[in-house]
Amino acid sequence: MENKLTSETPNFRTQILQCKDCQADFILTDSEMLYYYRKNLNFPVRCRECRQARRAQGLTTAEGSVQGGDCHGS
Numbered sequence: 001m002e003n004k005l006t007s008e009t010p011n012f013r014t015q016i017l018q019c020k021d022c023q024a025d026f027i028l029t030d031s032e033m034l035y036y037y038r039k040n041l042n043f044p045v046r047c048r049e050c051r052q053a054r055r056a057q058g059l060t061t062a063e064g065s066v067q068g069g070d071c072h073g074s
Ligand SMILES: [Zn+2]
Pocket: 019, 020, 021, 022, 023, 024, 046, 047, 048, 049, 050, 051
């Protein structure tokens, strides 16, 4: 019985996808796919800009700069 260890990676091909957010076409290159595959991540469904925008949103924590108005004690 042949025990063939297949350490080969799938043959990814560069493809054009449509962004889920802005419906713009973006390119997912084979090297990018390989990157996501190796990291065990899902392939992106958004274009680069939308991904960066979302990332930026996630990083910028909305600091509660609530301005307490006049605090007049009785
Ligand atoms: Zn987009």
